[in-house]
Amino acid sequence: MDIRVLDPNPIYLDQTFRLRFRFSNNYPIESPEVTFIPLTSPPRPVPLHPHVYSNGYICLDLLGASGWSPVQNVESVCMSIQSMLTGNVKAERPPGDEDFVRRNTLRPRDVNFVYEDATV
Amino acid sequence: MDVADPSDWLKTTVPKLAPVESALRCQVCKDFFDTPMITSCSHTFCSLCIRRCLTNDGKCPVCRTADQELRLRRNWTVQEIVDAFQIARPSLSSLAMLELNHSSVEKPTSKRKLDDTDLEEDTDDPIVTVQRRKTRSHDSRLSNSTDQATAPSPNEAVQAVADENHNGNGSAACPICGQRMKEEAVFLHLDTHNEPDAPSQHNLRKSRRAPSVEVVGTSRTNVKPPERLPQLNYSLMKDVALRKKLSELGIPTTGPRSLLVRRHAEWINIVNANADSSRPKSKREMLRELDIWDRSTGRSIASSGNELNNAGSIMRKDFDGAAWSANHSSDFQDLISKARNTGRADSSPRKNGSPANVIVEQENHESTTSAQLIDGLPERPASSTIPNSDDT
Ligand SMILES: [Zn+2]
Ligand SMILES: [Zn+2]
Ligand SMILES: [Zn+2]
Numbered sequence: 001m002d003i004r005v006l007d008p009n010p011i012y013l014d015q016t017f018r019l020r021f022r023f024s025n026n027y028p029i030e031s032p033e034v035t036f037i038p039l040t041s042p043p044r045p046v047p048l049h050p051h052v053y054s055n056g057y058i059c060l061d062l063l064g065a066s067g068w069s070p071v072q073n074v075e076s077v078c079m080s081i082q083s084m085l086t087g088n089v090k091a092e093r094p095p096g097d098e099d100f101v102r103r104n105t106l107r108p109r110d111v112n113f114v115y116e117d118a119t120v
Numbered sequence: 121m122d123v124a125d126p127s128d129w130l131k132t133t134v135p136k137l138a139p140v141e142s143a144l145r146c147q148v149c150k151d152f153f154d155t156p157m158i159t160s161c162s163h164t165f166c167s168l169c170i171r172r173c174l175t176n177d178g179k180c181p182v183c184r185t186a187d188q189e190l191r192l193r194r195n196w197t198v199q200e201i202v203d204a205f206q207i208a209r210p211s212l213s214s215l216a217m218l219e220l221n222h223s224s225v226e227k228p229t230s231k232r233k234l235d236d237t238d239l240e241e242d243t244d245d246p247i248v249t250v251q252r253r254k255t256r257s258h259d260s261r262l263s264n265s266t267d268q269a270t271a272p273s274p275n276e277a278v279q280a281v282a283d284e285n286h287n288g289n290g291s292a293a294c295p296i297c298g299q300r301m302k303e304e305a306v307f308l309h310l311d312t313h314n315e316p317d318a319p320s321q322h323n324l325r326k327s328r329r330a331p332s333v334e335v336v337g338t339s340r341t342n343v344k345p346p347e348r349l350p351q352l353n354y355s356l357m358k359d360v361a362l363r364k365k366l367s368e369l370g371i372p373t374t375g376p377r378s379l380l381v382r383r384h385a386e387w388i389n390i391v392n393a394n395a396d397s398s399r400p401k402s403k404r405e406m407l408r409e410l411d412i413w414d415r416s417t418g419r420s421i422a423s424s425g426n427e428l429n430n431a432g433s434i435m436r437k438d439f440d441g442a443a444w445s446a447n448h449s450s451d452f453q454d455l456i457s458k459a460r461n462t463g464r465a466d467s468s469p470r471k472n473g474s475p476a477n478v479i480v481e482q483e484n485h486e487s488t489t490s491a492q493l494i495d496g497l498p499e500r501p502a503s504s505t506i507p508n509s510d511d512t
Contacts, residue, residue, distance in 0.1 A: 028148060028149075029176050070147075
C-alpha cells in the first residue's frame, strides 16, 4: 500500500512511500508487521525519519506487542504512520542506523521491542 | 456468506445504517457479534474474541483496561439485536436500494427528507415481523420462559403509511426480479421475494451454529450447563503432565511445549466461549475449530520460536518439515478465511472515507495484498527476515 504525506511538510514533499503489511495467522490479536519497502520504479524511497531505519523498519509503539491492540487495523496503522511523518522536523535516520541495518537479523517486531526498551 | 460490510449502506439511500451495523459488529473480528460478552469496562466483544485477547495480554482491546475472563458477562440483548438485524438486513437493503432507484428516476431534490421519514416507517415493519418470528423459534429452542416477548401488532397501520410515502407516480422496477410495476406495487411485491428468503437464511445461520443440543461438551446432561474449563498455571506443569492433560481433554498432544500450552489455552477459550453461547456446538465441531487453529496459528507457533518458551530453532526445523509439507493442502481454507479477514480489514479504510492524508493506490494495494497473503501465511524460513532482501 502506498502512502503520501499531503501536508506541506518540506521533508516529504512530492514523495510517495510503499508500506508492506504482513499479517500473521494470529492477526488481529497480534500486530501486523509493517515496514517501508524501497523501490526504484516507481520511485518509493524509505522516508527520512528518526524512527525509520534505512531498511524500512519502523519504530512505532503501535506496532510492537505492547502498543498493539486487536481493535487497531490497517487504517489506524496508516494514520499513525502518517501523523508520525507529518509531525517530523528532522530529516535524519535513527542513531546507529547503518550499524543496525548491517547487523540486524531480527524481525521488525522483535527489534522494536528491544529498541523501545533501550531508549524509551 | 458474510461478505456483507457496514459500508454497503453508504451506497443506499440510508447511509445512516452504516454506523448502526458497525455497532453490531465486534471490533476484533469485524463480524457480527457471536455470543457477545461485556467486559468490566463495559465493552462488548464476541466471547471467543475477548477470551483470546485476554489470554494474550489481559486487557480490553478497546480501552486497554485490565480484565479477567471470570468477569465477563453475557450480553443477551446485543445478541438479540444482532440476530434480528441480520434477519432484517436483506429486506432492509432491498428497500434501501429500491428507494435509490426511485429517487434517481424522480424527485431527486426532495430525496433527502423523504428518506429520513421513510427510514422510520419502513424499517419498523420488517424488523418487527422478523423479530417476532425469530423470537418464537428461539423460544422453542431454549425454554418457553419468554412467552410474552411475542408482541402483537402485525402493523397494518405502518404498512399503510409506508405505502403512502411511496405513492409517487410512474412505474418502478423491482430491484430483485426487474419486473416493472406501479411504484406502490413494488413495495408489496418485494415481500414475495423476501418472505421465503428470510426464514431460509435464518435456518442456514442456525444450522451453521449447530442445533444439536444433545452432545454438549463432554457432559451428557440433557439440556444446559455446558462444562467450563479452568485455566492452568502452565509454569508449574511438567511436559509430561501437560501432555497428559491434553490427552484427557481429547485434544492433540503433539508438538513442542510452547504449542501445547497455546493449544490448551485456545481449547479452553473455545470451550468456554461455547458455554456462553445460546447455541452451543458439539464437541466435534469445537474440535474442528481447534484443528483449524492448529493448522494456522498453531503452526506458526510451532515454527517460530515463541514468547512463552524459547524452545528454539531445533524444534522449529523438525516441526516445519513434517507438519508443514504434510498438510500443505489444508492451508487453502486458512488462506480463504485469511483473505476475508485482511480483505475486510484493509478495505474498510478505503470505503469509509479514508483518513484525509493517506492515499491508497489501488492497483498496488491489491497486488501487495496478495503478496502478503502468500508470504504472510504460516511461516517463512527464519532466515529470510530482512525485507529488502526478500522483496526486491
Ligand atoms: Zn469477534
Ligand atoms: Zn474496555
Ligand atoms: Zn435479566
